[in-house]
Amino acid sequence: MGYYLEPRVPLKLWRFAEDRRSRLILALDFPDRSSTGGRSRSILDGCFRLLDSLKEYIVGVKIGFPLLFSIGVDGVKELVEDFKKELYLLSDFKIGDIPEVARYAIKSLEDTGFDGATVHLFQGGLRRTVGDSINLFGVLMMSHPEAVLFEKNFKELIYEASEARVDGVVIGATKKEYIQDVRKKLPQKTILCPGIVTQGAEPSQALRYGGDFEIVGRAITASTDPVISTRKLLEVERSVLQT
Numbered sequence: 001m002g003y004y005l006e007p008r009v010p011l012k013l014w015r016f017a018e019d020r021r022s023r024l025i026l027a028l029d030f031p032d033r034s035s036t037g038g039r040s041r042s043i044l045d046g047c048f049r050l051l052d053s054l055k056e057y058i059v060g061v062k063i064g065f066p067l068l069f070s071i072g073v074d075g076v077k078e079l080v081e082d083f084k085k086e087l088y089l090l091s092d093f094k095i096g097d098i099p100e101v102a103r104y105a106i107k108s109l110e111d112t113g114f115d116g117a118t119v120h121l122f123q124g125g126l127r128r129t130v131g132d133s134i135n136l137f138g139v140l141m142m143s144h145p146e147a148v149l150f151e152k153n154f155k156e157l158i159y160e161a162s163e164a165r166v167d168g169v170v171i172g173a174t175k176k177e178y179i180q181d182v183r184k185k186l187p188q189k190t191i192l193c194p195g196i197v198t199q200g201a202e203p204s205q206a207l208r209y210g211g212d213f214e215i216v217g218r219a220i221t222a223s224t225d226p227v228i229s230t231r232k233l234l235e236v237e238r239s240v241l242q243t
């Protein structure tokens, strides 16, 4: 198995970004369950409908534990299979384990068809875990206020991100000064920023400070009109990208 040796640009993500003039990744944690009675098949059908209605505006979709436990592994595989050609598929399980187990998890996500995976940087040993083709994104600074250990260890985490061959990093959009700092220190890495609207960061704020992509969940999934909400976010992003 030819594990890759150097960080790479997540090309598929950037290609969609250019084609669609969008930097939006949907966090599909809590799709609308109100009309589904909580049945996993109905929730999955709702995900298909939502992604079909949004796929021309977003570049990717992020899937983590909330959706996995709503629709199961087979449901996730169906979504990945169906949208692989049209969306960047980012798994978000923030892997943190001994290298043998982390490597197994990353390989399994790659085999499922995911294009990217989030990993913790604290664990060490990431050089032994990278897969053949999947992009890795190291969690460098989390968006919630209690993420103080990330702040205390920020310099070390930046160093680990540069050494560990991750292709990108995750930095909360709510922590704009950290985005600015990392943009300078890790100019080659793709920066993903969650925390828009519901957690307090303004739309496009992360892009203005040097972030590359904005991850948005509930501001879209809990909206009464997800398409309109997505288009509004995109409009603001485009106005920033043009300047």
Ligand code: BMP
Binding pocket: 027, 029, 064, 092, 141, 142, 143, 144, 170, 171, 172, 194, 195, 196, 198, 199, 215, 216, 217, 218, 219
């Ligand atoms: P929302 O827009 O609904 O707040 O969702 C944000 C998404 O980004 C969630 O899926 C969450 O797990 C993820 N996320 C985050 O909010 N902050 C981080 O620091 C890292 C994350 O992955």
